[in-house]
Amino acid sequence: MPASPSSSVQAARKAVADRLREIRKDAGVSGQVLAAGAGWYKSKVSRLENAATPPSAEDIRAWCRACGAEDEAADLIAAARSADNMYVEWRRVQRSGLRQLQESYLPLYERTRVFRTYCANVVPGVLQTHAYASALLRSISAFHQTPDDVAAAVDARLDRSAMVVRKGDHRFALVLEESALRHRVGDAETMAGQLGYLLSAMAFPSISLGIIPFTAERRMWMIETFTVYDEEQAEAELLTARVNVTAPSEVAQYAKAFREFTQLAVYGADARGLVTDAISSLE
Numbered sequence: 483m484p485a486s487p488s489s490s491v492q493a494a495r496k497a498v499a500d501r502l503r504e505i506r507k508d509a510g511v512s513g514q515v516l517a518a519g520a521g522w523y524k525s526k527v528s529r530l531e532n533a534a535t536p537p538s539a540e541d542i543r544a545w546c547r548a549c550g551a552e553d554e555a556a557d558l559i560a561a562a563r564s565a566d567n568m569y570v571e572w573r574r575v576q577r578s579g580l581r582q583l584q585e586s587y588l589p590l591y592e593r594t595r596v597f598r599t600y601c602a603n604v605v606p607g608v609l610q611t612h613a614y615a616s617a618l619l620r621s622i623s624a625f626h627q628t629p630d631d632v633a634a635a636v637d638a639r640l641d642r643s644a645m646v647v648r649k650g651d652h653r654f655a656l657v658l659e660e661s662a663l664r665h666r667v668g669d670a671e672t673m674a675g676q677l678g679y680l681l682s683a684m685a686f687p688s689i690s691l692g693i694i695p696f697t698a699e700r701r702m703w704m705i706e707t708f709t710v711y712d713e714e715q716a717e718a719e720l721l722t723a724r725v726n727v728t729a730p731s732e733v734a735q736y737a738k739a740f741r742e743f744t745q746l747a748v749y750g751a752d753a754r755g756l757v758t759d760a761i762s763s764l765e
Contacts, residue, residue, distance in 0.1 A: 491725065492533070494565035499533035501558060502545055506531075509549035519548040537562055571723045576628045580619055580635035584642065590711060591646045595653065598710040598740045602659040604667060605676055606707075608643045609656070609683050609691075614676040615639055617668030647688055657692045657743045659704060663760035670764045677761045681754060692747030693756050702742035710736050 506516055506527075513527040521544075529535040530545070537545070539559045546555040575583050599606045604618060615636045623632050646652045663680075666673050684691050708718040716736035718725045727733060748756070 491565060491568040493729070494561070494568060495533045495536055498537065498558060498562050498565060499531050501554075501561075502537070502542075503531045505546065505549050505551045505554055509551060511549050516545065516548045520544040536566065539563075568726050568728075569723055570726070572626055573722075576626055579629040579631035580623055581631045581638050584635050584638035588642055590715075591642055591652075594646075594711040595651060596712055597646075597652065597654045597656075598737065599654070599708070600657050600705075600740055600743050601662050601707045602704045603665060603707065604662055605658070605680065606656055607639055608647055608654060609680060609689075610639065610643070611672075611676045611679050612636060612640060613672040614667055617672055621667070647686065653688055653690075655690045655692075655740070655744070657694065657740065657747050659694050660696050660756055660760075663693070663757060664763070674761055674764050677757050677764075680757050684750075684754060690749070691753060692744055692749050693753045694743060694746045695748060695756060698746045700746070702739060702746060705739065708736055708739075710740060713737070 506513070511519075513531075514524050516522075517524040517527045520541075526535070530537050530541065537558075539562070542558045542562060543552075543555050546552050546558070575586070597608070599608075605614060607615070610618070616632060619632045619635050619639070622628075623630060623635075647654065663677060667676070680691065683689050706718045706720060708716055710716045710733065713733060714728065716727045716733045718727070718736075727736070747753070
């Protein structure tokens, strides 16, 4: 069973909190004295030491000054920022719209050689048509109430996908639940075009596409959409945030989950049959 996608975040934040406590104790400074020196309520010291509140860069500088450990501040600020980057709220990265978010993935996509993606609800971005991506991103923009730059975001997503799917030595192993073929994103014409493109994509040399039928006897339950990038990082998509995990043990759990899903999936003619059936159901 994969660990909670937030466990790496919690562990990273706890490591920063533990180091703050160590610095205070090594300096022989009480929580009350530290709070007074920093101009805080005493309860803030407790919240920071117990990882109940993530420290800001200024919090860390004030803490280290109060404990005479200014030389520790830079490393601790970097560690705290790394923990923050593990749990990224959509509202933070979508504040200016969706285009910038799409473009932000480009360096990760360029350096990744093997992508392993599992989706239960929608077609993965690398295989989305223009119409499907437009309908999906418009829904996301409306739900999260972002500035409307959907047209530019769709272009950025498709440009990125074309680059990695058609060029270079990138490889994509994708597993979809059959439900992703049946959930209507956009109108029937949009879905027909998207499903037809999936049939074409199965012939791409860089793509391995498996589909888990509704009738599969489950050894692995449906979970959140996730992608494993090489062996270095896994990203899970939640309603309110994305969670990036880099701890080797957790990346290995997502890789294990993906292997389980591949054993439930069908490929080749059987997968094409499921897509064809989904197209027929649109009529």
